[in-house]
Amino acid sequence: MVEGAVTPHREPTEKEIRLVIAASSAGTVFEWYDFFIYGTLAGLIGAAFFPSDNETLEILLVWAGFAVGFGFRPLGAILFGFLGDRLGRKYTFLVTVTLMGIATAGVGLIPSAASIGLAAPIIVICLRILQGLALGGEYGGAAIYVAEHAPPEKRGFYTSFIQASVVGGFVLSIAVVIACRALIPADDFAAWGWRIPFLLSIVLLFISLWMRLKLSESPVFQAMKAAGETSANPFKESLTYPGNPKRIFVALFGITGVLTTIWYTAFFSGLSFLRGPMRVDESVVEWMLLIAGTISMSFYVVVGKWSDRVGRKKPIIIGAIASLVLLFPVFWAIGSLANPGLERSARAAPVTVSGPACEYDPFAEVQASPCGRALQDLTALGIPYTIDDAAAAQLAIGSRIYGYEDLPDDTRRASIQSWLETNGYDFTRQTPPLASLVGIVALLLLLGVLSALTYGSVAALLSEMFPAKIRYSSMSIPYHIGAGYLGGFLPLIAGYIVAMTGNAYAGLWYTIAVVGFGLIVAWWGLPDGPPRDFEDSGQDPPASPVLP
Template sequence: MASAAAVVHQPSASEIRLVIAASSAGTIFEWYDFFIYGTLASFIGAAFVPSDNDLVRQLTVWAGFAVGFGFRPLGAVLFGYLGDKLGRKYTFLVTVTLMGIATAGVGLVPSVASIGLLAPVVVILLRIMQGLALGGEYGGAAIYVSEHSPPGRRGFYTGFIQASVVGGFVLSLIVVLACKLLMDDATWAAWGWRVPFVLSLALLAISLWMRFKLSESPVFKAMKAEGQMSSNPFKESFTYPGNGKRIVVALFGVAAGLTVIWYTAMFSGLNFLKGPMRIEETAAEIIVGIAALIGMSFFVYFGALSDRIGRKPPIVWGYALTLVLLFPCFWLIGWVMEPSLAISGENVRITPSGFQIMVIIFALLVLSALSGATYGSVAALLSEMFPPKIRYSSMSIPYHIGTGYFGGFLPLIATAIVAETGNPYSGLWYTWAVVLMALVFAWWGLRDGPPRDFADE
């Protein structure tokens, strides 16, 4: 099967470095914008939720978190269409701009005490804008790097995009901690927590400057020159021969599983430390931030490994090991913190010892390694699964349905399960069930053997 993908210009090493740097930086900034909401969830609840009940505030904030994820598939449809019709570069310039403006807006919305119920309404609308933007960002950046990469290095190069998602979470923690360090507690609680949101405008400027220096994807330019563009990428994503099965596998076997593992490691891990383990908030953020920063290397490692052994083995083995190790990792954290919980008052925040910190980081790194195994090669895998002329749409739609609904609703569902049962570990059953489903679909649907382009099918 001849394809434009097979006759493109091969970028130089310096061009590849610029592509990876600009795409990764933009992805870090965009995910920073999206994750800062989750990092500062308690302040958002206090400012914008008209209730004094902590559980109601928590559930409402996580519902808002889920709303952003819920609109990601719509963003994938919209920007996927534009990416396949107009080009990869200009589409993700639009998405990063939309994200930066929406995030800064959250930091500028007056509190519910000032403008009443209009405050949460505006925040939800801005969260919807974030979801739409993110629905177009990941596919654009992943495809852009993938289409610049030689097949034998595609997993390694796109692994930096995967690590950049974690980088956005790490950056959100770093900015929050830096702001706390520069402000007294009263200032931080009163208005200082808004600063990380407004800083997204500076990150937007940097991201746009870097991305404007990029040229269009060589695969897209070749398709356009040869007249191989799709007339309707959205429709053709569901009618192209064999694409139905590929979309099902990408949704249930890839996107759903990888997302719940990573969100459980980072967001559930952070909430577990701040909540049931009663660790002091700043200490918990530093611990999770260190684990996430170290854990970024797993994404690049497993991306590179997939270039040698194929895309399927790390994902399948990562799912299988998650089923075995998920509960023990959280039990380990509970075990090491149990003596401190036993001697402290119910409302007393705990500062963990050095030994406790090391054990917690170890447990989080195990989860990060499992996340890296299931996530590191995914940009390369999904790019190779779909034909170039509808790649942006075909890749983005199942990815953002899987991550948006199975992953985005994880904090809300897990929190509700814990509230219902009273067991701090019970929310993990949601993750376990989704990963089991993903293992079945991945085992059945992902192709065996070495990586290969769609054109080589």
């Protein structure tokens, strides 16, 4: 849509809407690419900025940095929601995409911790905060912008491209990493090549700005501004508007809590699970996620279009119930296909650890006891274990007993690994056979379907839940609190649970708990029946224009 092409007095044409969708979706892809490239390169970022002798601590610090960015998303939602409701949708998300691009490129320019010490992780955290602030304003702006251009009967379909674009950002991050690995020798990529995907953000920023500058303001916002009906204080009104506290609660737990934990479990937990405990070759994992992610983007569009006929509630309820039933079986099946030898070894020669003060603190640089150090090594090696109350400092691998207490720190892990290999454990990177790879991709696609069911219609649903004059703030705040804390902290919390239990699947319980509660809230709080604009939903009528 060329600047000024759409006025408040007519609906946009199909051609104009296609440009709105394309520009908004492309910007969303680029912005989420910027955010996800950090998680995609977690291992190398840990080595560069959070080095530690405790490998588990190193990766947890990376995920903590990941979570910090998410933790600031609600503040970004408040700030940019205020600007979006006061100044307009278009210029607000032009600011957010610029901030995201600059902050992401900055990560690629930071010297390593080996060069500048503690300053390196501090700068990384500061840039992650800027990314979180930017992302807090991006999703609401893009979703509302498309929703306010879309005809009501196609709103779910048109806005579903925004949801698919979030997956597109993840896919793009994987594709860029694969391309860089193919062009740069492995040692060079680990040393400096990993910075290139971050620096690429500058190019993506200019493309996104070029596309979005072609757009005009939302017709709904133009109408409100012309009538003098924009909100004086969108944040305050979001909390005080009649019925809004309930709607925000439902949006937070019944919508966002469900979709975000399923999404991050499907993609990031799948990525970490295959790379880590299952020891699958990194390039193989990246190709599987690339294929599964690319195909799964279409699921979001299908669900969004379906929701225009059956309503927004039904797909979310179906997806949440299916997730509660299927998450554990799907991951068990992925584990069996990815590394069947590990499962056989764990059954034939289970590992049991005993000894005084047998406790493991994943956040400790140095464990307090020899038993804790043994548990640290087993966790780093990805080996499941159980703890026995016996006083003797022993490591039982099947029927064989080993004493670990007097092992030197510099050779302890190598000794434990040697014991495990003697008892049938294989620590080589795995490349599953073709049939297994196809099976894993199919299971990842099933996770993509679960995510699409709970996510595909959400932009339309949230836009319809709130009055137009405070829509940007009202939908952004609960969305980014849920996505920022319930979803953004998932890799850290799930990783901590796995480290504490020695069970590679135990982190899924976090997702189960959040989705289970969210299902109850969604069943109670979401409206049944076909989609309805805000004024038709049985709520207090708004004092401003509704969706066109």
